[in-house]
Amino acid sequence: MPLDDAIRARLDAYVELLLRWNTRINLVGRTTTDQVWQRHIEDSLQLVPLLPEGAGPIGDLGSGAGLPGLVLAIATGRPTHLVESDRRKAAFLNEAAARLDLAQVQIHATRIEEARLPPLAVLTARALAPLGTLLAYAHRLLAPGGIALFPKGRMAETELAEAQPAWSFTLDRFASRTDPEATIFRLSDIRHVQPQA
Template sequence: MKQPDPPPEHPVSRETEARLRAYLRLLLEWNGRINLVAAAPEEVLWQRHILDGWQLLPLLPDGPLADLGSGGGLPGLVIAIGRAQETHLVESDRRKSAFLMEATRQLGLPHVRVHARRIEAAQLPPLTVLTARALAPLTDLLPHAARLLAPGGVAVFPKGRTAEAELTAAAPHWFMRVERFASRTDAAATIFRLSEIRPEVV
């Protein structure tokens, strides 16, 4: 298979970079109390987490977005900093959802709503975009996408080395239009943009 192209580059203004840096400082501050990300130097975290999420922005259509299993806000809060549209962060862990609420308040993101509950119990509107990072394999994510996405909506899922194996496992059970993008931040990773998701009729 031909190596896919990366997403188009999305510029970062000075003001936006300052807000992203403020978010990263909050992430580091809270990381000492609750495990949000693996410990690493700030610039490593900037590349591994902030820029990794930022590269998704050109792949997202306009409209309401939900980030499932948002954890420390990756990629949901990064996206919300760069995209002032309705954003829902779903995180069942109470400590992590408390961090998301505080980060949303401090960063001044009134378009973000945090749902401190399981995905199945979250009251979400019909969504244009669904994201999830390091949450679950595609076989577990696709039922959520089929239920939550409005017609024409897309799911954008960054995946690591298991990307193609996950797609192969899901293919017999799901119809979907698959677009692949090479990650700009991890040579071993692939970003899937999936649309027209529906169960295969047996």
């Protein structure tokens, strides 16, 4: 996506901070740091065109280094909630939000099950859990009409098949523009399927 100068400058500042912190704590794989823009920033930015219209809040579960949640907050300006239970990673997210002047970002340094979040318009999670687990979170946290955006790797179709007996949803698939083996699932109307009596 085209980036205006202000967004590009914030993303550059974020990358600089990320790489500095990554020498102390493992935020991203060390083998990916020389490709941080393609592997992490562009991978996150490709979700922006898939977001629904409006200004409803975004939630990012297991946010880690802020991927994709912090990148989406920078790119869109939307209220964003980052949930990260690792205290060191949460400290990084707090520093990044403060240094980048992202007043609309809130960090929840707690487990997902204990996070107090508003009803979300969008829920994201990257490399966090199998799809069935993510659907349970989405069912609980999304506002009516909200969507989930879950990037998935080569096991995407297997995870989808395993989740379908327990969950009903509307699904759109998008090929990743940064990883030929990855797929992005956009899910809405997520409902738990009651087992047959």
